[in-house]
Amino acid sequence: MIPEMISHYRVICKLGQGGMGEVYLAEDTKLHRKVAIKSLPAKLLMDKKAQKRLVIEAQAAAQLDHPNICAIHEQLEEGDRSFIIMQYVEGETLSERIRRGPLAPRESLDIAAQIADALAEVHSHGIVHRDIKPQNIIITPLGRVKVLDFGLAKIVRGESVSENAGVTSLWFTDFEAIVGTAPYMSPEQAMHAALDGRSDLFSLGTLLYECASGKPPFCGCCAAEICSKVIHLDPPPPSQLNRWVPPGVDRITLKALEKRVELRYQSAVELMSDLREMRDILQPEDPSSHHDLLRPTAAQSAIALTITDDSQQPPPAFLGAALRDVSWVMPALSRSPQSVTA
Numbered sequence: 001m002i003p004e005m006i007s008h009y010r011v012i013c014k015l016g017q018g019g020m021g022e023v024y025l026a027e028d029t030k031l032h033r034k035v036a037i038k039s040l041p042a043k044l045l046m047d048k049k050a051q052k053r054l055v056i057e058a059q060a061a062a063q064l065d066h067p068n069i070c071a072i073h074e075q076l077e078e079g080d081r082s083f084i085i086m087q088y089v090e091g092e093t094l095s096e097r098i099r100r101g102p103l104a105p106r107e108s109l110d111i112a113a114q115i116a117d118a119l120a121e122v123h124s125h126g127i128v129h130r131d132i133k134p135q136n137i138i139i140t141p142l143g144r145v146k147v148l149d150f151g152l153a154k155i156v157r158g159e160s161v162s163e164n165a166g167v168t169s170l171w172f173t174d175f176e177a178i179v180g181t182a183p184y185m186s187p188e189q190a191m192h193a194a195l196d197g198r199s200d201l202f203s204l205g206t207l208l209y210e211c212a213s214g215k216p217p218f219c220g221c222c223a224a225e226i227c228s229k230v231i232h233l234d235p236p237p238p239s240q241l242n243r244w245v246p247p248g249v250d251r252i253t254l255k256a257l258e259k260r261v262e263l264r265y266q267s268a269v270e271l272m273s274d275l276r277e278m279r280d281i282l283q284p285e286d287p288s289s290h291h292d293l294l295r296p297t298a299a300q301s302a303i304a305l306t307i308t309d310d311s312q313q314p315p316p317a318f319l320g321a322a323l324r325d326v327s328w329v330m331p332a333l334s335r336s337p338q339s340v341t342a
């Protein structure tokens, strides 16, 4: 159980839980604002490595100052427990959003571009996030993205890293954590090989794929099966799962999902600029950016009109021209012929 008061923070309710932390909403009684408090779940309270990870998480995230990254206020110890006090982010996680169905292509691109922007900041500090996935992204009511959870973050300062023993054992002894995370891992992560910021770009590719198509690119019944697919399987383009996905989104997604690191996007900035460019090409009113409008494709665009004209007059001249544009012909026909069925 979490205490009711932690320093001058009054705990209000639980906000969420992942594989390695529990997050609570609390009131800062000095500054009179809401904050989020992260602590270890009961099962990890006695785990020294997990305690250390929480402190590393706070230290990594505290270095970052970016509108798309959840801000850290402080890290404190109370009794024998560690807590991270951070900005409370109102909204829903991206996984909750995706559960309602795929996002419109423009929205998917916008969210991915904001995450890429955050990753540019993360990588510029020599940090690899290593856990980019929909559960670790919150979308605010105004559409602003906040990247959370630096629980697996690694401070590499420009060098490639191999998993260090402490993190690997913490990560892989928790079966649920690996099942939850495996679909978003890069091949080098799944192989426990050295990795750098380009691993996060692969994870962002899996997230974009899921936003656009509604399904993650690598699925399976266990972590081993998913990891094997991450390493060996080339997924179909997202447009094969959702026909509203434009070719540009397919292209960006598959480039981010290149198995070979050197064929992938080489930096978060490069990926961000492709995402933004494509987003700006898709105007909000472009029907392909609103797949929920149920717009038929050209091949399926057929409308049968039965027109009964009781006037005994020759067909009005406007009819031929109007038929070229059904949205115009409907009001026009309602003026002249007596009955129209479509």
Ligand SMILES: Nc1ncnc2c1ncn2[C@@H]1O[C@H](COP(=O)(O)OP(=O)(O)O)[C@@H](O)[C@H]1O
Pocket (backbone or CB within 6 Å): 015, 016, 017, 018, 019, 020, 021, 022, 023, 036, 038, 070, 086, 087, 088, 089, 090, 093, 135, 136, 138, 148, 149, 150, 151
């Ligand atoms: N700053 C925050 N504001 C609001 N909700 C949060 C915040 N941080 C985390 N959450 C919620 O708590 C969940 C778990 O937090 P997270 O840091 O991802 O824990 P874990 O390390 O266990 O995965 C998130 O998916 C989100 O729903």
Ligand SMILES: [Mg+2]
Pocket (backbone or CB within 6 Å): 018, 019, 135, 136, 149
């Ligand atoms: Mg998490």
